[in-house]
Amino acid sequence: HAGLTQPPSVSKDLGQTATLTCTGNSNNVGHQGAVWLQQHQGHPPKLLSYRNTNRPSGISERLSASRSGTIASLTIVGLQPEDEADYYCSAWDSSLTGWVFGGGTKLTVL
Amino acid sequence: EVQVVESGGGLVQPGGSLRLSCAASGLTLSNFWMTWVRQAPGKGLEWVATIKEDGSDKYYVDSVKGRFTISRDNARSSVYLQMSSLRAEDTAVYYCASMYMGYWGQGTLVTVSS
Numbered sequence: 001h002a003g004l005t006q007p008p009s010v011s012k013d014l015g016q017t018a019t020l021t022c023t024g025n026s027n028n029v030g031h032q033g034a035v036w037l038q039q040h041q042g043h044p045p046k047l048l049s050y051r052n053t054n055r056p057s058g059i060s061e062r063l064s065a066s067r068s069g070t071i072a073s074l075t076i077v078g079l080q081p082e083d084e085a086d087y088y089c090s091a092w093d094s095s096l097t098g099w100v101f102g103g104g105t106k107l108t109v110l
Numbered sequence: 111e112v113q114v115v116e117s118g119g120g121l122v123q124p125g126g127s128l129r130l131s132c133a134a135s136g137l138t139l140s141n142f143w144m145t146w147v148r149q150a151p152g153k154g155l156e157w158v159a160t161i162k163e164d165g166s167d168k169y170y171v172d173s174v175k176g177r178f179t180i181s182r183d184n185a186r187s188s189v190y191l192q193m194s195s196l197r198a199e200d201t202a203v204y205y206c207a208s209m210y211m212g213y214w215g216q217g218t219l220v221t222v223s224s
Binding site for chain 1: 145147154155156157160169170171205207209210211212214215216217
C-alpha cells in the first residue's frame, strides 16, 4: 500500500513550537482525514487526534491538529521533554480499502 | 476503564501458523471496526487487517492476503488474527486497535525464525 509522507525527523528547542506534517492524497487524508499517534520507545501508540482536528479526552491542549487539502498537520506548542517521541499519521484510504501509515517523524526536544 | 489485551504471540518456524487473540473490556466491541497493526523491530507501524463491526467485511494488506484471516466474536468481546504460512518478514509486535477511538493493546510479539 502506498503510504503517507512524513519527514523522518524534526528537532526543536525546549519551549518552542513544532509542526509535523503528513502528506497524502484525495483518497485518504483529503477524504477521510488523518489520525495522529504518538509512540514512546517501548510503548504502544497513543491516539492524539482523529478525523483531522478532534482531540481525545486527556490529550494536552498544547497539541492541535489540522488539515489543508491533502496535508495533515500536528502542532505542539511549548515543547516539553515528554514530547520527545515518534509521531505517526494514518488515514483510511477509500481507494485501497485499508489504512495507510506515514513512516513516522522522530521529534527531538533539545 | 477500557482495556485491550493481545495474546498468542511467540516463536514459530517459517511456514508455521499462529493465532492471535485480542480481548477487549470496558467497551461494547460490537460498535467498533477493529484493526491489527504490526511493527517490525526498529521500524514503523504497518496496517495488517481490519474488520467491520459485525464482521461482514474484512480488509487486508496485500502482503498477508491469502495467509492471514481476521475474525471477531462480539459475544466474547474478542478479535482474532489467524496467521499461516508465516515468513521471517512477518516478525513484529502485533497490536489490536480501534483506530478512531484510540483503544490500543500493549501488543504481542511474533517471531518467525528457524
